Amino acid sequence: MQSDRPRHRAAGAAGGAGGNSGSVGRTTLVWLAVIGAISAVAGPVLLSPYAIKSVGEGSVGVLRFGGKVLDEIKAPGYHFVLPFLYELIEVPVNVRTTEVRQVPCGTSGGVLVYFPLVEIIHRLHPASVVSTLKAYEDYEQAWIIDRVRHDVKLLCARHSLHEVHIDKFDQLDDMLETASAWVPGLMIVAARVAKPTIPSQLHGDFVRVEEEISKLKVAHQHEQLVVRNAEMERSRQVMAAENDRDIARMTMDRQVEETEADLRIHRIQDEMHLTRSKDHADAASYSKLREAEGNERRLSPAFLEQARQKALYQNLEAYYGNRMPEYVKVNSNSNRLDGGEGGSVGSEAARGAAAFWGRGGHG
Template sequence: MIPIITTYKPVQITLQTDEVKDVPCGTSGGVVIYFDRVEVVNYLAAESVHDIVKNYTADYDKTLIYNKIHHELNQFCSIHTLQEVYIELFDQIDEFLKRTLQADLILMAPGLYIQAVRVTKPKIPEAIRRNYEAMEAEKTKLLIAEQHQKLIEREAETERRRAIIEAEKLAEVSAIEWRAKLVAQEHERKISEVADATQLARSKALTDAEYYRAMKEAEASHLKLTPAYLELAKYQALAQNSKVYFTGDQGNLIMDLLNQMSSSLSRSNVSTKDQVTSSFV
């Protein structure tokens, strides 16, 4: 006998989005704020439909999602200040709700999975909102001023580095020019040393040659300076006088003088020949 079906409810087993609206939340400082909308993207596995519907009815999402969102948001707000909930930790609320819901569902309703959670910015009292807006405006001004200061600092740093690079470049060029001057001076010094050495050698050679010539002339003169040659030179010098005065027996004196000159000349020639011959031998 087939049972008669009187009522039924469809159960979605694909991705669906549940919206929880106007969730009140009290912060640790006592300020009550409202979240306009919390979206929970979830899906139910087909094999888990019977157990979950049997335990939580076809409206399982009311118990497992809607009510849990209210509870977990209030738990989060109660331990945080308005500043943290509204600004500092707001970007972490989505992940906190997803992680907390999924941890409870694993125990209470296996097969129901949370895909994502999206939370809108909460509503806060108007006076507080204006204060936050003014504070954000001041922060924006401060941020702009800081960015402007950083820009000026970066420009100054860039200019400083450019000046350092230019100074290093000039210093390097100066060092290269200085080394080039040193090399040129060293080259000129070596050239001067070579020239001085050449001049010294030339002067030494001339001095040696002059000394050798003088020595040879002295040797030749020494060979000439024999007693006979000196006697001859005396009479030759006497013979060159234009006037000669004699006293006494002039005839005998002249004859004696001529005889002595002739005898001296003969002896001088013989002595010179002997010396030349002996020098060749």
């Protein structure tokens, strides 16, 4: 009996181990069955076209989970999205044109007209996509279409029909662009406004106004042409007068320069003549000075005596006859003729005459 107890406990232990391994195997099989079932159900869903989304070029993708816009931005391309849990919203960020048709315009005069088409060219910055979608579900409707109608209404209320249709129509584009602040991140590139349609009963009046304006423009252009031609003629005359004045100034300057040159030439000639005259005078003075010095050295007493004797005999008159003329007075005592100066000459002449007559001279 005692020997059978251990054998029985050993058999019981072996049976317990076999029971545990069997339970583990059953659990594993259960999990494998669950995973297989999930894979069988989710596999076609995950591999279906609903799980693969694409974002086109010029747009970005934004995920929405349970109605909430997530902060993640998807770039252009293919993206995997869990169907029925996430929604991928494609938002354009390139330049787009939004058309707003039949925009009413009530002018300050009470006339209602319609702009058939208003085009807004805009672009949403990629960094502002999430904040714009969170704040406005449809920003294009809220900030472009509705805003255009509101701004056109305000602009028309401050202007008359004539201003809206004619005078300030070319300014409506710029006025519409700067009318109010747009949503942050939304850039307005340009705005184009079509010509408003006016009531038929006012169309004829506007046609006549347009004709009058055209005539006025033609007259104004003709007036400007006449004024421009007059200004051109005046400018031409002014230029001709200035040209004549410049020519006269140049001629006068040339004459002044020629006169100054002549004056300088005459001055130089006068200076040369004066210099030559001074040189001649100096030369003549020097010549006479040298002549005087020569005469002073040459007129010695012997030379003077010789000259005196020569002059005496050159002026001697000879008379031939028996008697001496009465006018010849000989004063032998005083040795002079008639008491004049040069007694020695007279004495010599008297002595010569007496000697001549004494020798029987005659005239």
